[in-house]
Amino acid sequence: MSETQSDSPLLRIENLEKRFDVDSGFLESLRFRGGRIRRETRAVHAVNNISFDVNRGEAVCVVGESGCGKSTVARMVANLLTPSGGEIHYDGQRIDTLHGKALMPIRSKIQMVFQNPYASLNPRMTIGQSLEEPTKFHNPTLSNGDIRDKITGVMKSVGIDPAWTARYPHELSGGQRQRIAIARALTVDPEFIVADEPISALDVSIQAQVLNLMLQMQEDHGITYLFITHDLSVVEHFGTKVAVLYLGSICEVADTRTLFAAPKHPYTKALLSAVPQLKDDSPNHIRLKGEIPTPIDLPDGCPFQTRCPMANARCRAEKPAAFQQPDGAIVACHAVEEGRSEPGVTLQEAV
């Protein structure tokens, strides 16, 4: 476990699954089917068989539309949620099965920053108290003086005056709060930060402040990121690699540059074309027809089939497997695999 090879991924996610039961009570789960009453629990298929790696020093971005499972993946990686299937390995060690004491060292290595800068800090604690708590917990041997020094250090590194320790969260702006939330994650010297939409609730000028801070932490402390966002301009700027999710499944995983230069999956193409461009007043996005299925009643076959301009009979029957393209991109799509470039029908359908 200690022989860490620098070329093996820091985080490895393998066939990760998460289902949430939606019918909790016994009566709710009863269904009348085929002339009999049966017990069936319906489940939200939030994450379906997802695999990807995060190498040391990378910033891997997970993108996709609301409800596609981004936060669920993030919470499983941060050990805040137990997967229904699959494995998560960190630095060569399987972590999704760890409990209690065994989890402690991992908890200080992997820290999470949440979207809502209002909810992530306790309103009744001063900034100083909020920062002290995790510092003491993860460094039980430090003296009070050392703890104070450490807190002063992280506050400076996120650009907040250390004299503000006596203030309460409501006295800070959204951007300042989010910087404190990041400072809080940094107090335990993490190697890996899982950030779930850390800047989505912030204004553009403040987003830039927080994103710059995260870039600086990457340079100064060599932090590796799993960064959840729906903002593709942020992905292009910050991400080294991108995983595109749709309804809990991976569509495409590629280096950021490859993905933006040569998107392959029909959903990735539609997503990129939909981003409004600053210097161009002729909207020309790929129009998607059809409805988004619910993650409770996922269709057989490809999850994108109801909106995909390229869908055919095979797509409706068989879920596409992820496979690697010559440029390294990993794509799960029959049309890409078959080299079909035009919307159309397969031979069988035409006959």
Add this chain to the structure above:
Amino acid sequence: MTLLSVRDLTVKFATRNEPVTALHGISFDIAQGERVGVVGESGAGKSITGFALMNLLSKPGFIDSGQILFEGQDVTQMSDRAVRKLRGNRMAMIFQDPMVTLNPVLTIGQQMIETLRAHRRLSYDEARQIALVKLKGVYIPSPEERLDQYPHELSGGMRQRIVIAIALLLDPQLIIADEPTTALDVTIQADIMELLLELCRSNMVGLMLITHDLGVVSQVTERTLVMYAGRIIESGKTRAIINDPQHPYTQGLINALPQQTPPGTRLRQIPGSMPTLSMMPSGCPFNPRCELATDLCRANMPDITQFGEVQVACHEVQRLQADLNTAEAAQ
């Protein structure tokens, strides 16, 4: 022809002490069929502007002074009844949350038909027919079935389309849309924006599009107003503002976008944050965050002046203009 003309509009909020000022005497026009974007960060006063135009400001907020001339009539002087008739009929508003407009216990058809029949003398069947046409106009799949569905049975994007169909029911002259796609995903946002653009163009409907997304403004609007701390600090053709902004705040806002710096490099951030209403700095409200601020900026609020293609409120821009004038005179 001018559809809407706002003059020196000041909006205040009553507080336990002095009232605080949310809009400081703003003025702007919207021509018939013109699409105008209102941008700025949260708290700039964008929504308050929209609410004031519709006479929808709620309690501690009130219009302190100024005029809102819509088709020549001053909305601020109208009776409640006259304003209510205007609303929905001649002007309509679309909000970020479609459920502000939609009634959860009525079917889509009931809400549309009721709205139509409240304003026009129409039979039930005639109203239903119009509702269907409007639903088709916003590309709702199987519109007949939708009429009998409740809002909760529809997706967020579909609901916002229905809200647009309702806004268009009575053929208004002006639509005020406040962050209509902020809660939606990009692929859905792109569809809705394209739809709004197309409908406003083909029916010559004026649009006031409130958003913080400069990309959306760039794609949909012809003219842009940039707001900061309750003032319009720059306005002009959208292209001019995006390509060559003059006010330091507008420049900062555009430069801070990730697409404006090479991947992986530091973004050009604006230091600090927007002042709150009760802690407005004296002089130019942007001065605590502005690199160019001088003593003049800290003492006096700059007037709005023309610079090239845009109108700007900035002392430094005025100084630059004066220098240019002197240089020109010397030649």
